[in-house]
Amino acid sequence: MQTCDIPGESFQVEPFTLVIFGGTGDLSRKKLLPALFHIYLGNELPDHFSILSVGGSNLEDDSYRILVERALRGSDEVCFSEEKWAEFRSRLFYLSGNLEEEETYRRLCSRLDQVLVPTREGHRDVIYYLAIPPQTMPIVVNLLNRHGLCRGPLDTKIIVEKPFGRDLASAVRLNRLLTSAFDERQVYRIDHYLGKETVQNIIFFRFSNSIFEQLWNHRYIDNVQITVAEDMGIDNRVRFYEQAGVIRDIVQNHILQLIGLIAMEPPVGFEADFIRDEKTKVFRSLHPMKEEQVDRFTVIGQYGPGKVQEKEVPGYRQEKGVSPGSTTPTFFAGAFYIANWRWAGVPFYVRTGKRLARRITEIAIQFDQPPLRLFGRTCDVLEPNVLLLTIQPEEKISLRFGVKVPGMPNQIYPIDMKFSYRETFQSPPHPAYERLIQDCLKGDLTLFVRQDQIEAMWEAVDPIISCWENQPPPNFPNYAAGSWGPLEAKKLLEQEGRRWITG
Incomplete structure (x- = not known):
């Protein structure tokens, strides 16, 4: 088979922590977590990573892991492996809290200190995934920024789901909010069609x-x-x-x-x-x-x-x-x-x-x-x-x-x-979310808006x-x-x- 090498930077995915706001919702259970587990099955994640879900459900780490296991076993997009699941589940954590309250973000700071694994250069890579209703997103971004969780000691990225506003005026306000807390290169606006x-x-x-x-x-x-x-x-x-x-x-x-x-x-x-x-x-x-x-x-x-x-x-x-x-x-x-x-x-x-x-x-x-x-x-x-x-x-x-x-x-x-x-x-195409999550981990913005x-x-x-x-x-x-x-x-x-x- 003839292949064509497109010049690009060589990369190795470094240890990271993925923080999913809305980690018990439909999007997380049906798309994000199956995609992450499928990537893990392919040995395409680093040895050290963690997934911390934040949401309003009254769950502990173990009860959240049971919820995720149930979602993965029922998913059509992943082949469940008992051996791999035993490894994967140890990387899953849960923080229960109201996304609109300051206390949740103070506890988030503490929890990140517990689960973060630094990269070889000593960086602390964090990706925020906002799997939440659009009206909640500005509140979460503002509170992340207020608690110093956007820049500073953390190397962060943020993944934002559509809709990106409901008209031009609201889109401009939303973009202004995002870029006040993050640099444009840190913002991954996801359109799963891409x-x-x-x-x-x-x-x-x-x-x-x-x-x-x-x-x-x-x-x-x-x-x-x-x-x-x-x-x-x-x-x-x-x-x-x-x-x-x-x-x-x-x-x-x-x-x-x-x-x-x-x-x-x-x-x-x-x-x-x-x-x-x-x-x-x-x-x-x-x-x-x-x-x-x-x-x-x-x-x-x-x-x-x-x-x-x-x-x-x-x-x-x-x-x-x-x-x-x-x-x-x-x-x-x-x-x-x-x-x-x-x-x-x-x-x-x-x-x-x-x-x-x-x-x-x-x-x-x-x-x-x-x-x-x-x-x-x-x-x-x-x-x-x-x-x-x-x-x-x-x-x-x-x-x-x-x-x-x-x-x-x-x-x-x-x-x-x-x-x-x-x-x-002779193989089914990879689910769209799998490719997009991998690109975010690599820092490739090509397929993001x-x-x-x-x-x-x-x-x-x-x-x-x-x-x-x-x-x-x-x-x-x-x-x-x-x-x-x-x-x-x-x-x-x-x-x-x-x-x-x-x-």
């Missing part, structure tokens, strides 16, 4: 294959489509979702990050800031929408009752905890345009929603049709060439092109040439959110669960002579 193998591979695919890079512009690409579809409802996220809605939850971060990777210019190198610089340029080049453009180029929706995978499911307003008259959107479709030479005039169609026909995240790059029709009137409607980058549920890449049907005069049949990660490498990116992405979606929220309440629900969303989303492309490819 940890998925297929998402990471977009850069490699584009810039290591000249056959595609030469075509990657408005001369040969007709449109780009990004679908992030979920067949599930809102589960236990009612409180968050009622305040956020689909644009803040998915479009402002996941989808715009995918646009950035597809549309960015080649970076001058593979260092973190070189790549993040190019994505930021894309976000700043997005056409800001005025009210009339929001009406013309975007669609919102909310699901009603329907059937998903042959099972009857309630509408959004019938979900437990949702207001019967809620106008929170669960679906968004829109067309974004990038004002630069490479992408002038190329629409980037995006579509995302809850309770859609199936779970799939996919990027479709549709190429232009040939300028002349050479095969007679029977072939007036030709399938365009399409490059599909499927991110989930199966991670794969496929290219659609036309071939002649044997024995048939002038009849063209579209086929897909496919590459599957699982089939080619920078402050200026956050603010540029909010600048792109704020006018859309503001316009829809200031209009009279829409006629919700306007699509059935188990469908592909409102009819207007289909018309959004049909009015330009196009159609959705993923479906």
Whole structure:
């Protein structure tokens, strides 16, 4: 197998302490702790490390270890090993306390003195992971700073989960708060989509294959489509979702990050800031929408009752905890345009929603049709060439092109040439959180979101959110669960002579 070595700094993960605020919550139990244990199974953690969870549950170290063991045994993302668990559990500790009270942070200082293991150079490396509700995050950061736990004698990093604010103004305040306590290089804003193998591979695919890079512009690409579809409802996220809605939850971060990777210019190198610089340029080049453009180029929706995978499911307003008259959107479709030479005039169609026909995240790059029709009137409607980058549920890449049907005069049949990660490498891809945690341990910021990116992405979606929220309440629900969303989303492309490819 041919390999390509990208120049980079050699590294060895030093002893560290990971402090998880919210260590008994869903994110910790379902994602973070299984990812950490899986990394440990692969012998990719140092000999000396500790994990200290902080939360409101009344637990001791041993009772917390029982909770973690139960979570790991029930996880689909890790193969449980009794031998490794006996080693891993001794690194787990718990501090019970109210995250909003000063006393918790005084006790945290003492507990860190007990569990910290210095590096060979005598440094004390601490990583804070804020697996907590967004409204609690400013309180935790302020109290960490007040008790001298951000800089000074500790070498710290902080991992922050989305949402990064709820609009541009709040994002600026949040960034100001974080950088008052930490340097920007210490802040790891996590978007788990960026940890998925297929998402990471977009850069490699584009810039290591000249056959595609030469075509990657408005001369040969007709449109780009990004679908992030979920067949599930809102589960236990009612409180968050009622305040956020689909644009803040998915479009402002996941989808715009995918646009950035597809549309960015080649970076001058593979260092973190070189790549993040190019994505930021894309976000700043997005056409800001005025009210009339929001009406013309975007669609919102909310699901009603329907059937998903042959099972009857309630509408959004019938979900437990949702207001019967809620106008929170669960679906968004829109067309974004990038004002630069490479992408002038190329629409980037995006579509995302809850309770859609199936779970799939996919990027479709549709190429232009040939300028002349050479095969007679029977072939007036030709399938365009399409490059599909499927991110989930199966991670794969496929290219659609036309071939002649044997024995048939002038009849063209579209086929897909496919590459599957699982089939080619004979192993499932690593979970996104595993890669991102490892990168944080190494100090690699490439797959994390920078402050200026956050603010540029909010600048792109704020006018859309503001316009829809200031209009009279829409006629919700306007699509059935188990469908592909409102009819207007289909018309959004049909009015330009196009159609959705993923479906």
